[in-house]
Amino acid sequence: MPLYNPVIYDRSLPAQSYWETTAQPPECSALQQSETCEVAIIGAGLTGLSAALHLAQAGVQVAILEAGHPGWGASGRNGGFCCVGATALEPERLLHRFGTAAVRQFYQQQREAVELVKALAAAESLDLEAQGNGEIQVAHHASYLADLAAEFSFYKNIADYPCQLWSQSELVEHGFASPEAVGALHLDVGFGLNPLKYSCGLAEAVIRRGVKLYAHSPLETWEQQNGWHELHSPGGCLKAKTVIVATNGYTEDRLHPQLSGCLLPVISQIITTRPLTSAELAAQNWQTETPVFSTHQPLFYYRLLKDGRFLFGSRGDTDGSLSERQRRQDWMQRRLGELFPAWQQIEITHGWNGLVAISANLTPQIGQLDAQSFYGLAYHGSGVGTATWVGQALAHWILGKLDPAEISPVFRQPLKSFPIAPWRVWLLRGMCGLFAAQNWLKCRERSAAQ
């Protein structure tokens, strides 16, 4: 039983993203016979493609089953923020749960992830359309400046990242002006990219290295016989000694009993404007290509694209139907106009959504289902770099090049099921309402205290 409206899982539909006007996934046929490989990967997003690339580089025979086309899931339709932050736990809770050493290791591994994307692009001649320098976290109200100062201290002293706090005038000087931007934290880790070009480039690279990439081949049943995994898709069966699950927000509960109920898919949504003129950019004093996050609840993420379009993202609806998507898009367009009044009337050319995954541990998950099956999942909406790194980590683990103890414990929590798992989307709806009420109260209290 899908958790959202079936339209969100319909692989025959394009994402309708702006990125689709810039790149074309490689043509891949469906699995139409039975065959055998050493490692089978389920899902051709960044986790699966990166794992495939690193295994193929070591001479392993790899095949991928993908229900849509390569990059069809979140990987080809995200905001392109190649940044850090793949957990829903705040720094204080992370430190309390895991201790300083494990948290520092986690942030160092996310920093390696950003560098890995750049290194893969250089090695495989991928056109990333890389933009910007680091990431900017913006306080939308003066009462959030203290939160940013605490984050600054965490990133500087624990994560060991180069970072700076900017006053409102420094933000105007380095970035932009908005009535809902009163100061910022700049992390010098991360950049923006074109996610569909990146995903398609990785898919082409794995095909070049002999990986069999089967598109339009959903895994329907998974059996184990005599030490072999048998993955059944409508056109045939893929037999493998080792399996990697790389299905993230599109993981169905029936895929594997140990994964059932462990992930909460959440809809993220994006709109893009037509290209802005230099006069329109100047009207908001816009002068940065660095990706921006805000302290709003729900969070806004935005960036200027190479051709002058403005990309604006936020959490999506909790239903998944086209009508709810449109309603959410109208709200996002209105909020875009409030944040950037000079752009109130600018035409929106594209609007789309997709699924990110949250784990019950609120941390990303790397692990084993049994001795020969592995998973890498749950990047909490921040998977461009981390999924690439996790794919590499899984490949190196399988190859015996990486001891799993070298992966930060933050990634290695045992899988946990959500309470009342069949109704977890209702839990999400309840939480969204609660957060909205709490946020409204918090803003009132903070404003009154000033």
Ligand SMILES: Cc1cc2nc3c(=O)[nH]c(=O)nc-3n(C[C@H](O)[C@H](O)[C@H](O)COP(=O)(O)OP(=O)(O)OC[C@H]3O[C@@H](n4cnc5c(N)ncnc54)[C@H](O)[C@@H]3O)c2cc1C
């Ligand atoms: C709108 C949106 C904006 C986002 N913005 C950002 C951002 O700016 N920066 C960032 O870091 N992260 C962002 N993310 C999150 C990021 O895209 C993901 O964390 C990352 O792409 C996950 O990669 P993945 O390969 O694990 O999963 P996915 O890319 O989701 O790939 C999973 C694949 O598995 C396939 N699959 C599922 N079930 C089966 C099956 N049974 N058989 C065969 N195939 C199957 C799916 O079709 C899918 O293609 C965003 C996500 C969305 C949706």
